[in-house]
Structures are given as C-alpha cells and as structure tokens.
Amino acid sequence: MAAHSTDDLADGDNGSAERQPRVATPLAAEPRGDFVRWLAAARGTLAVTTYTSGKLVLASAPAGELVLREIKFTRPMGMSVNGPRLAIAVREQLLIFRRDDPTAAGNNETIYRQVETYDTGKLNVHDVAFGRRGVHFANTRYNCIARPSDRVNFLRVWQPPFIAEMIAQDRCHLNGLGMRDGRPAMTTAFCECDHKGGWREENRFASGVLIDMGADRVVATGLCMPHSPRWAGGAWWLCNSGEGTLCRFDPASGQCEPIAYLPGFTRGLSFAAGRAIVGLSKIRPEHILDAPPVRDRHGDLQAGVALIDAKSGRETGALQFTRGGNEVFETAFLPGVLDAQVICQPAA
Template sequence: MGQGTDHPPPASSPQGSRLRCRAHGKMAAWLAASGGSLAITTYTSGKLILVSSFAGKIGYRLRPLARPMGLATRDGQLAVATRTQLLQFRNTLEQRPTPPRHGSDAVFTLDQGFPTGKLNAHDLAFGNRGLYFANTRFNCIARATPKKRFLCVWQPPFLEAIVPQDCCHLNGIGLRDGRPAMATAFCETAQPGGWREENRFTQGVLLDVQESRVVARGLCMPHSPRWHNDCWWLCDSGHGTLVRFDAATTERREVCSLPGFTRGLCLIDKYALVGLSKIRRKHVLDAPPVRERHARLFAGVALVDTSTGRQLGSLEFLTGGREVFEVVFLPGVRRPNVIVN
C-alpha cells in the first residue's frame, strides 16, 4: 500500500494497543482537495474515527462508543448505531470557510437518542420518514421511533414472522429517493441462527425491498448496498470486491478486488471509499475466498476510482484496529469534532 504519513492519537483501543493510522498513495491529497472529511466506525475497537487532511498529512480524532457500526449523515446531522441505542448528533457550530489550525469547523453534539436494546443494528440511513436501520436480530429493516425500540417497515419474503433470532443476517440497507430500496443478507433462511449453518460463502443475496424479491444470488457475505450514478453498488465482502449491479438487467460486474473483507461504502462522484477488514481463520466471519486471493489483508479504508477500478490510495490501521464497519464522507467539513458525553 505504499508509504505515507501517520499521526498517532493518545488513545487506546479495548484490544490494548493504540489505534494508529497511516495514509498511502493519493488518499491524503484527495481528502484535502475534496474539502471534506471522513467518519469511520470500528466496532471491535469501540471507536468513531474522524479523519482530516491538511498540508499533505492525515490527522484524526478518536471518540469512544459502545460497539459502533452503522453511520449516516445528512444536512448537518450524524447518526451512529451503537450496542443498545441509535445516537443522532447535530452540528452546533457555524461552519467557516477556513477552520483554525487546531480548531473545528463542525462540532456534532447529541441531539437525540433512540434506546433499542441489543438489536445488533447494522446499516443506518436517513430517509423521508426519519432514521432507518438494519435490525439484524429481528431480520428486518426498521425505523427509529421514540415510543418503541423499533418499528418494522420491511422483512424478506422468505420470512413469515418478526422473531428475535437473526435467521439470515440481514445487515445492509440502501435507500433510493429517501425510501428503503435494497437490502443484503447472508442467505435465504427462516431458521433461527440459520446463516451460521448455511454455506454463507455462496448463498449471499441482494434483495429488492420495494418488489420484495431476491434480485441477485451467489454472493459471499454481502454488505453495504448504495445507490449512486443511476446504479447500485455493494460489497461482495467475502471475495474482497466492490461490485456494480444493474437492477434493470440484473447484471453485476466486479469493479475491483481489494486486500481485505470489504464492508462499508461511500461514493463521491467517480470515487468510492471502501472499508477493509482483516479476518481471523475459523471465525464466524472468516472468508476463505478473500484469503486465497490476497497473501496479506489490510484494515482501513481504500480509495478507488470506479471509472477504472484502480485503487488510488488508502488509510491503513497500523495498530489497534482490525476492522471497519462503515465509512461516510462529511462534505464541506474539514475538521469535525463529535462530543460523545
């Protein structure tokens, strides 16, 4: 992944080592030119990572959260799915064209919290009717509500009841025009915990939510469906690939192969930011296909030119982090801060 710069933070992960990052290739230059910044979740390390770029160097802030996974941003808001609640932050600092060298041009403070209990909430997205999330424990797409732990808005057609038993490991949701439109799951089963027993390396599916049907099969532990530039993009995670899917023809094409378990996806113009995770042999999320494809796996975020499929750069976790769940781009915010307590 080349050489780069690093900026070690004074914070430790639950794994015992400090989370340290390094930028490679064009990542630092691209992020500086974009006029924005990144927010990344790593749940095993219990961190929300805020990444900025100035003077050719990457800088980052770490904020501790309980098992953070899904992330979503819209109109000065930032939402995070944690172990037992959905947290919705709002930027309370007026943005300035040029932030002070060591200051912040956006400060996100807690605006609202939705207690959920242990739903194993994965993907998160702002839509026309509020905050939607993948309720993995109950096998459905749900909406956040202050009155209940969740409001189910859709479940896969092969399920008949809302049960708290994570049958198919529904994990990813993609919105189009503000409505849930696609979902990813590891398999088609209504058996409690069935995804752990099925061959999840070949039975992953992409589901059309509005038509309530499976539109793609044969995926390997897929995640992160996203609508961008008139087509769908997703991570075929167990193969370590970024895939483009044409809903009209059901054709899917591999855009690029990356050295990690791909999960977490954000698209900006022709660029894709793809989360990469290391995997452990014999772990429930072990993925032999990507291990066989790459001699060494990385954890961090890859920058990909989707027009060519080339990886242009990356942000690599050197220590203290083995996985990424989500990455989002914060447009117009060059040095963000999040107040978590």
C-alpha cells in the same frame, strides 16, 4: 508517512456508549497513493467506524497533512450523514448528532453534539441511513428494516418475503440498507433462511442475496457474505465482502459485476469527490465471517479504507490501519468539515 490518532475523549466520558476497557491501543495508519491529496482536495472529513476496537475514526487533511482523531464508543457500526446530522449505531443505542452552526464557533473546529438517543436494545443494528421519514436501520436480530421509536425498541418498516414472522432470531443475517430518493430500496442478507441461525448453517460463501425491497423479491444470488448496498451514479453498488470485491449490480442479468478486487473483507461503502470509499477488514481465521475466497487471493489481508475510481476500478489510494483497528464496518464523508469533533451527552 504514518499517522497516529489523537484520543479526544477519555474512556467512559461518552456516557451514551458503554465503557471501554481502560487500556486501548491507539490507532496508527499509513496513507498510500493519492489518499492525502484526495482528502485535502475533497475538503472534508472521512469518518470510519471500527467496531471491535470501539472507535469512530475521523481523518482529515486541512493543511495538506493527514490528521486522525478517534472517539471511543461501544461497538460502533452503522453510520449515516445527512446535511448537519450524523447517526451512529452503538451497542443497544442509536445516537443522533447535529452539527453546530459554523458561524457560532470561534475556530475552524466543527462540533457534532448528541441531540437524540434511542434505546434500541439488543437488535444488533447494522446499516443506518437517513430518509424522508427520518432514520432507518437494518435490524439484524429481527430480520427486518426498522425505524427508531421513543416508545418501543423499534418500528418495523419491511421484512423479506421469505421471513414468515417477526421474532428475535437472526435467521438470514440481514445487514445492508440502501436508500434511493429518500426511501429504503435495497438490502443484503447472507441467505434466504427462515429458521434460527440458518445463515450459520448455509454455505455462506455462496448463499448471499441482494433484495429489492420495493419489488419484494431477491434480485441477485450466489453472493459471499454481502454488505453495504448503495445507490450512486445511477447504479446499485455493494460489497461482496467474502470475495473482497466492490461490485456493481446489473439489473438486466441479475449479476453483481466485480469492479475492484481488494485485500480485505470489504464492508462499509460511501461515495465522495470522484471516489468509492471502501472499508477493509482483517477477519480472523477462526471467525464466523472468515472468508477463504479473499484470503486465498491475497494472503495477507489489510484493514482500513481504499479509494476506488468507480469508472476504471483502479485503486488510487488507501489508508491502511497498521495498529488499533482490524475490522471496519462503515465509512462516511463529511463534506466541508475540515476539523471535526463529536461530543456525546454525559452519563445520566
């Protein structure tokens, strides 16, 4: 049965995000397989950012039936959950929310209130992750991993060994951030270029890399526009996005082994309740991220999220966006949250 979202915030009400157009297409989605059963049994909420349509989608099944909410932001991309905290990267800002004390509420709704705002400027922030030293993010415009600051737009934490200077030029399209033991550990980039726009000039279908930040070296090559490195179950996982695959990295061979082949540009990866949760996007043929490998394999691409049994690689369920959301950037699971609401600060 198809589900339609409820729009909890009017356009422009979330002042920390820039105003959206007055006319926006509401999200419609079709669950498949065990998606609703899994979501109900997992007893949590699945959060998904859809950046081109400007939405944070919250999916839950508190009574065994799918419930969707959408909250409007301007270009929401990276997202991370850590206990009561939720971080979302929007255009030129990084927003931090904190969950209300559940005992203080008079109903079952869990409210996340905005408590911090970092003005990042035009960094094109991609992945976001909480760690021991607070929140970190992939600073794509400056080709580095960074932390937010109240004084400046960002504090550099690390940059790839092939990048010689810190300059406002997207050279390698560094986009991913994988944490391990609370520290930044892995990142993904489209190439090893060190000149402005280099990633656009390379063969982006085979120039992608996985970089070990601790070792300061590239550990996997030949990837197709990779994203979303994640440490889970004692292994590194990532999306080989242009191939439409979920992969597991083998450090012995340096290969990224495909675990699942999916009908979309894979990007946005989280793990919860025995499943890998993989975001799927329908990339337009004329877009810079258009991926002939996945398009040739599947033809009709899909947008939404897929549930993957990480042991078998089998897709057990999915939530397909049929209207109002074509490009997913991130997925995150809010455990124990059966009915979530996100409240932003009013405009200053």
